[in-house]
Structures are given as C-alpha cells and as structure tokens.
Amino acid sequence: MAWSRKSAMFASLSIAMYLLGLVLRNQQLVTVAVVLLSFLTWAALRTTHGDVASTGRRMEDASLDAGIQLQNIVAMRKTSSARVFEDGEIDVTVRLQNRSNMAKVLELRDRVPEVMRIKKGANYVLMEIGPQRETEISYTIEAPLRGFYTIGPVCIRVQDEFGLFHNEREIQLYDDFLVFPKMEDIKDAMIKSRVPKIFTGAVNIRNPGEGSNFYNLREYLPGDPMKKINWNATARQDGKMMVNEFERDAVSDVIIIVDSRGVSETGPVSRNSLVFSTRAAASLTQYFLSRRDSVGLVVYGDEIVSVDRDTGKKQLYIILTKLAGAMAKGNTPLKIVTNRIMPHIHRGSPIIILSPLEDDPTIVDAVRDLRARNFEVTVLSPSSLEFEFDARRIDRTGYEVLKTERDILITELRGLGAYVMDWEPDMLLFTALAGARGF
Amino acid sequence: MVEENSGKGPVDTSNLYEGKVVRSSAPSRKKAAGTLKRDTEIPDDAVPKVTVPGWIDTIFGGPVVAKRDFLPPDRMVVSLQVRSSAALLIVCFLTFMLTPVSGTAWFVVSNFIGIGTLGVAIHLGLILVGLVGGFYGVFQRDQRAMLVSYIALILVTIRFAGSKVEFGLSFLPESEVAQKLLLILYAIFLVMYIEISSGIIRFSMLDTSVRTGEVYVMNINKISSRYSKAMGVTPVVAGFVAMLTLFINLIIPAFVSLFDTVAANRLRESVELTSVYGVALGTILVFIIIASMFAVNLPLRIQQYLERQS
Numbered sequence: 001m002a003w004s005r006k007s008a009m010f011a012s013l014s015i016a017m018y019l020l021g022l023v024l025r026n027q028q029l030v031t032v033a034v035v036l037l038s039f040l041t042w043a044a045l046r047t048t049h050g051d052v053a054s055t056g057r058r059m060e061d062a063s064l065d066a067g068i069q070l071q072n073i074v075a076m077r078k079t080s081s082a083r084v085f086e087d088g089e090i091d092v093t094v095r096l097q098n099r100s101n102m103a104k105v106l107e108l109r110d111r112v113p114e115v116m117r118i119k120k121g122a123n124y125v126l127m128e129i130g131p132q133r134e135t136e137i138s139y140t141i142e143a144p145l146r147g148f149y150t151i152g153p154v155c156i157r158v159q160d161e162f163g164l165f166h167n168e169r170e171i172q173l174y175d176d177f178l179v180f181p182k183m184e185d186i187k188d189a190m191i192k193s194r195v196p197k198i199f200t201g202a203v204n205i206r207n208p209g210e211g212s213n214f215y216n217l218r219e220y221l222p223g224d225p226m227k228k229i230n231w232n233a234t235a236r237q238d239g240k241m242m243v244n245e246f247e248r249d250a251v252s253d254v255i256i257i258v259d260s261r262g263v264s265e266t267g268p269v270s271r272n273s274l275v276f277s278t279r280a281a282a283s284l285t286q287y288f289l290s291r292r293d294s295v296g297l298v299v300y301g302d303e304i305v306s307v308d309r310d311t312g313k314k315q316l317y318i319i320l321t322k323l324a325g326a327m328a329k330g331n332t333p334l335k336i337v338t339n340r341i342m343p344h345i346h347r348g349s350p351i352i353i354l355s356p357l358e359d360d361p362t363i364v365d366a367v368r369d370l371r372a373r374n375f376e377v378t379v380l381s382p383s384s385l386e387f388e389f390d391a392r393r394i395d396r397t398g399y400e401v402l403k404t405e406r407d408i409l410i411t412e413l414r415g416l417g418a419y420v421m422d423w424e425p426d427m428l429l430f431t432a433l434a435g436a437r438g439f
Numbered sequence: 440m441v442e443e444n445s446g447k448g449p450v451d452t453s454n455l456y457e458g459k460v461v462r463s464s465a466p467s468r469k470k471a472a473g474t475l476k477r478d479t480e481i482p483d484d485a486v487p488k489v490t491v492p493g494w495i496d497t498i499f500g501g502p503v504v505a506k507r508d509f510l511p512p513d514r515m516v517v518s519l520q521v522r523s524s525a526a527l528l529i530v531c532f533l534t535f536m537l538t539p540v541s542g543t544a545w546f547v548v549s550n551f552i553g554i555g556t557l558g559v560a561i562h563l564g565l566i567l568v569g570l571v572g573g574f575y576g577v578f579q580r581d582q583r584a585m586l587v588s589y590i591a592l593i594l595v596t597i598r599f600a601g602s603k604v605e606f607g608l609s610f611l612p613e614s615e616v617a618q619k620l621l622l623i624l625y626a627i628f629l630v631m632y633i634e635i636s637s638g639i640i641r642f643s644m645l646d647t648s649v650r651t652g653e654v655y656v657m658n659i660n661k662i663s664s665r666y667s668k669a670m671g672v673t674p675v676v677a678g679f680v681a682m683l684t685l686f687i688n689l690i691i692p693a694f695v696s697l698f699d700t701v702a703a704n705r706l707r708e709s710v711e712l713t714s715v716y717g718v719a720l721g722t723i724l725v726f727i728i729i730a731s732m733f734a735v736n737l738p739l740r741i742q743q744y745l746e747r748q749s
Contacts, residue, residue, distance in 0.1 A: 006637060017593070018722070025715045026600040028537065028622055031681060032593075034722055035626040038680035039634070041729055042673055045738050102745060105662055118652075126645070127657035128665070135657065161669035162634060163641055 007164035010040055043164040072100035075154045075171045086182035089119060089140050097134040104129055107157040113149045116141045143179040146278055146324045151175045180320040181278040184429045186287040215245045253309050253346055254288045256281050259355030260301035265328030267387030276382035277354035278323045280429050285319045297322055300337045302330025335362035338370055350376045356384045357409055367418050377418040378436050386425050504582035509643040510650050515663050519639045520577050526632040527573040533625040534566055534595055536608050542598035565595040577636055580643050585636050619685045627674045687721025688712040
C-alpha cells in the first residue's frame with residue numbers, strides 16, 4: 001500500500017496537531033488530530049480491502065491453463081497487427097476480467113511507447129467493474145516512427161475514494177510490434193546497371209539485347225525478326241535493310257548503403273537524416289524488387305549490418321526489418337564499409353549511398369575507389385543542416401559556413417563521377433533521384 | 440565487426456581515371472538557402488525558457504501546489520463546490536463559537552502592548568481569511584487559496600487552553616458531554632471541508648482529463664456515487680473513533696466499575712483522566728486496537744471472507 005502526498009500531509013498534520021495539543025493542553029487541537037487520524041486509518045483499512053492480485057495472459061492463450069493466475073484480476077490483450085508502416089495504426093483491445101465476487105473500482109493504464117500517439121479511445125481508464133464481470137477497452141495507436149516497440153505492461157491501481165492510499169500491480173503482459181519505414185512510390189529511379197546477368201529483368205543495362213528501350217540502328221542480319229526492321233531507316237539507306245536494336249533488360253544487383261552513424265540522427269526526432277535515409281532505402285528496395293532486381297542492403301553505424309542480394313517479397317520484408325531496427329550509433333567510416341563489400345559486388349552494379357556526408361573524412365576516398373572500379377555511385381544526402389536550420393537550432397551564419405563546406409564536398413564527389421544530390425527536407429525521393437542525374 | 444583501416448593512408452587511385460569521363464556541376468543551393476531570412480537575430484524559441492523559482496519553491500524544492508488550468512466544472516464538481524462551501528460556512532461558524540481569543544499568541548501580544556481589541560481583530564481576521572480564502576479557492580479552484588484557508592483555520596485554534604474546554608461564546612453548553620460532542624462536530628466539519636475542497640481539485644483534474652480524451656471513465660455515476668457514499672460513512676466512523684478517545688474518562692471507569700466500584704469512582708474524579716492527557720490515553724488505547732487489527736492483517740482476511748461469502 002502506497003501513501004499519496006495528500007495522505008502524508010494529513011498524517012504529518014495530525015501528528016503535529018496532536019503533539020501541539022498535548023503541549024498546549026488544547027483538547028480542540030487533539031480532537032481535530034484524532035478525527036484526522038481516524039479518517040486516515042479508515043481509508044487505509046478500505047484500501048487494504050481492495051488489494052489487487054492479478055495476472056496476465058494473451059487473448060489467444062485464454063483457453064489454455066498456462067500463465068500464472070494470481071487471484072482476481074486477469075488482463076488479456078489483442079492487437080490488430082504486429083507489423084505496420086510508419087503513420088500506420090494499430091487497434092489494441094484489452095479485456096479485463098474481475099473473477100472475484102466483489103465489485104472493484106480500478107484505474108487501468110496500458111503502457112504504450114512514448115512516441116506513439118493515441119488516435120482513438122484511451123489507454124488510461126477509470127472504471128467500476130462488477131463481480132464476475134469482464135470489460136473491454138479499445139484504443140487505436142498511430143506509429144509515427146519506425147522501430148521495434150512493445151505495448152505493456154498493464155498497470156492496475158486501486159485506491160480509496162479519497163485518494164489517500166493506493167495499491168498498484170503491473171500485469172506482465174507484453175505485445176511486440178514492428179514499424180517499417182514509410183515508402184514512397186517511385187516512377188523511375190533512373191539507375192541503370194552496366195553489367196548483364198544471365199536472366200533478363202526489367203533494368204536496362206546499356207548493352208544491346210532483348211529489351212524495350214531503343215539502343216541503336218544496325219544492318220539487318222539473317223535471322224533477325226521482321227518486326228525489328230525499321231522501314232523508315234531502310235528507306236533512308238537506299239534499300240539497305242536496317243533493324244532497331246534495343247537495350248538489353250536484365251536483372252541487376254543494386255546495393256543500398258545506409259549511413260546510421262550517430263551523426264545521422266542530427267535534427268528533430270521525426271525529421272533527420274536517418275529517418276529520410278531509411279524511408280528512401282525502403283522505397284528504393286520496393287521499386288527495384290518490383291522490377292525483379294536483386295537488392296542488397298548495408299547499414300553501418302557502430303557495426304556493419306548487411307543483407308545479401310536477393311529478390312522477391314521475402315527480401316523486401318527482410319530489408320524492411322533491418323531498416324526498422326537501424327539505430328543511430330557509432331562512427332564507422334564509409335571506406336571500411338566499401339572495402340568490405342567491394343569484393344562481393346559485381347563491377348558496374350549501381351550503388352546507392354544514403355548518408356548525410358558528415359563527420360567522415362573517408363567519404364571522398366571511398367567514392368573514388370568505387371568509381372575507379374566502375375561502380376555507378378549515386379549519393380542521396382539528406383542534409384542535417386537543413387533539418388537543424390528548419391528547427392532553428394543553428395543560426396544563419398553557422399548555417400552558411402557549414403553549407404559552403406558541404407557544397408564543396410558535394411562538388412568534389414560530383415567531380416569523381418558520382419551522382420550526388422543534396423536532398424532537402426521537403427523534396428520527394430523521385431525528385432531527388434532525378435536531381436542526382438542532373439534533371 | 441568493424442574492420443580496422445589498414446593505416447597506410449589514402450591510396451592514390453588517380454591513374455584509374457585516365458581516359459574516363461568525369462562529370463561535375465555547380466554546388467547546389469536549393470530553396471532552403473533561398474528562403475533564408477536576412478536578419479541575424481536569434482529566434483525566440485531557440486532559447487529555452489528559464490523559470491526562476493520563488494523563495495517558497497526553493498525551500499520546498501518545488502512549488503507547494505501547482506497552478507492548474509481546468510475546463511469549466513461539470514455537475515459533480517459543482518455539487519462538490521456547494522458541499523464544500525456549506526462545510527466551510529459551518530466550520531467558520533463553529534470556529535467562531537468554540538475558539539476563544541484567550542490563550543492565543545496574538546492575545547498575549549495585544550495585551551502586552553495594551554491594545555486588547557487588536558487580539559480580537561487578529562482572531563476574527565484569521566477566521567475571515569479562512570472563510571474568504573476558502574470560498575475563493577473553492578469556486579476558483581485555486582489550491583493556493585485553499586491552502587491559505589486551511590492554515591488560517593488551523594492557526595486560529597492554536598492556543599494554550601490549560602486542559603479546560605473553553606468556548607468563545609458564553610451561551611454554549613456547560614456539560615462535559617455536550618462540549619466534547621461540539622468539539623467532535625467541529626473537528627469532523629473541518630476535516631470534511633479539507634477533504635471536499637481537495638476533492639474539487641481531484642475531480643476537476645479527472646473531468647479535464649476525461650474531456651481532453653486522456654482518460655476514459657466507465658460507469659462514472661457509480662464512481663461518483665461511491666465517493667458520495669464514502670463522504671457519508673467516513674465522518675460517522677471518524678466521529679465514532681473520536682468519541683471513543685474523548686470519552687475515555689467515562690469508558691474506563693464504566694469498565695472498571697464491573698469489578699470495583701470504589702476504584703471506578705476514583706477514576707471518574709481523576710483530574711488527569713478528564714484532562715487532555717486522558718484523551719491522549721484514550722487515543723493510545725484506541726489506536727493500539729487498530730494497530731493490532733493491521734498487525735494480524737485483519738482487513739485482508741475480512742476481504743477474503745467477504746469474497747467467499749458473496
């Protein structure tokens with residue numbers, strides 16, 4: 001049984017009045033003190049009566065005998081989904097059973113992660129629950145940020161009518177859920193591989209072959225299908241048969257590198273480089289996988305976490321899970337990452353680096369090495385400067401100086417032949433990708 | 440997991456660029472830079488607000504009572520305000536009747552400086568502060584005013600009484616039982632006033648939380664009726680316990696008279712038993728019984744019994 005501030009104040013006041021009454025031989029003071037003490041004692045007596053003993057089990061386990069049933073109050077929880085995307089909603093239902101034969105006045109708080117928003121209903125309920133009755137509380141939470149989260153425990157409190165004493169129990173009932181980064185629809189990533197692979201896919205690799213994009217004209221060779229003949233060009237060449245050649249579409253390997261170093265979380269919680277990078281990585285993964293490409297992911301922060309290249313929906317969820325768990329920690333240089341992955345990637349494969357390009361002196365070297373080995377490097381750089389400036393955390397002079405330094409770095413990277421885009425907070429991913437290509 | 444750099448320094452790869460097309464473009468200064476303000480002053484919200492605590496806050500390590508904003512009162516809060524103001528009126532009236540100015544510190548000081556009416560003025564002033572502050576606190580739901588009211592009403596009772604029950608008005612009953620009953624009535628109303636007025640704040644907070652969607656309340660009528668019921672039962676219980684302690688000078692002789700009438704008579708005439716020390720003895724006896732109830736965990740046993748029975 002815990003004391004509230006009010007009961008502590010009442011107790012100290014009554015003791016002080018009692019002692020003062022004895023010293024001053026004042027029955028009036030002593031009487032007030034005795035009444036106050038009686039009041040407290042009665043409240044304490046009633047609170048002890050309302051002692052809660054409780055346990056928790058998941059709703060799907062309700063029919064089983066598993067779980068420790070302590071005494072009277074049983075809580076069960078059901079969530080509508082264990083995986084949602086950012087800004088998605090989860091419906092939570094908590095069922096509370098009073099298995100005793102006495103009515104109870106309870107306060108119930110189902111603990112939700114701090115970043116979650118209660119969209120509908122309430123996770124904090126004050127109720128009177130009758131004997132052998134059960135009740136259901138429903139609420140909807142909105143998940144604004146990616147990550148692994150847990151709902152629970154269920155906290156139950158019984159207190160006397162005057163709020164003097166209370167008993168609290170935590171029902172150890174937890175439900176985990178995963179929030180994936182939000183994805184943006186991309187019409188065209190404008191990223192092409194120069195390396196053909198055995199199986200044809202949807203990405204043009206800038207070599208002639210079976211594809212859909214026009215590559216060039218050449219003379220007719222025996223065996224060419226008639227539908228490939230370009231009659232206009234044939235007419236212009238004085239009867240020399242000309243055929244259209246198309247860029248070969250092939251499955252290509254796309255490697256996405258996400259910078260999750262400590263510095264990538266500079267800026268407000270919901271608007272920082274890591275948030276934008278993970279969302280971009282998720283969107284790009286979905287786009288490339290939908291085109292039957294193999295997508296690999298490397299997330300580096302305090303360690304290098306990689307997902308090997310693969311295709312299909314399963315790969316999408318593997319990558320989304322890794323992105324959901326990306327934490328801003330450590331300061332591994334990009335050079336170490338590229339040194340480690342380069343031997344395992346086909347030369348010419350597109351590499352997309354999502355990084356704020358800050359606090360890493362090896363960036364230029366790393367990009368130079370990649371370019372030297374003929375990798376097509378695209379750097380999307382969500383600028384933490386912009387986030388900080390928008391949040392008014394840096395003044396104009398500081399912003400200008402840092403911005404100039406950043407521009408110099410970006411120019412240097414562009415000079416190495418990388419496609420670099422200074423990605424500003426309100427720019428769509430598609431626009432940023434187009435911007436990287438100079439559109 | 441992290442690979443260490445070889446430590447050989449940057450590798451010169453410029454030879455690998457020979458014959459390759461290297462593209463470059465001007466640095467990007469997009470719209471954020473374009474929308475920059477020309478002034479250099481620090482925005483207001485860039486500097487956190489600093490609240491300097493007052494001297495009272497410093498002593499207590501924080502505000503004694505926090506200033507809160509509530510939504511307009513609902514039916515329950517209005518009802519509590521009415522009940523609280525009724526209790527306050529009764530308390531102030533009983534305080535005026537039962538508490539004489541003699542024996543108080545201001546009575547001594549005013550007599551010492553030779554202005555007898557000053558003591559009476561201070562005495563009545565304190566009751567008035569309790570009344571006005573209480574009304575203001577109750578209807579404005581201002582905890583600070585309530586606290587001032589509590590302090591004033593308690594302060595006015597602090598006086599040296601010399602174990603005698605002495606009232607402020609001469610027409611009040613002389614008999615010991617009636618005097619003690621009046622004292623119990625006064626004490627109950629004082630405690631009820633403190634409880635109901637603090638209940639106003641509690642229910643206002645609850646009501647505000649409910650209306651802002653922070654808390655959901657199921658069966659609100661049952662919860663408020665429980666409070667009302669407790670407000671009826673608790674004063675009766677507290678009054679009963681107070682009677683046991685105050686009338687110990689009658690209870691003990693009555694009990695002893697079963698065995699020895701002479702000793703019982705002696706006890707009845709004992710000055711110590713009728714004085715405030717008798718009340719102290721009564722308090723000790725009553726609270727020993729209550730403490731032993733808690734020691735054997737009686738409340739929980741009663742709870743279990745009730746649950747089994749129902």
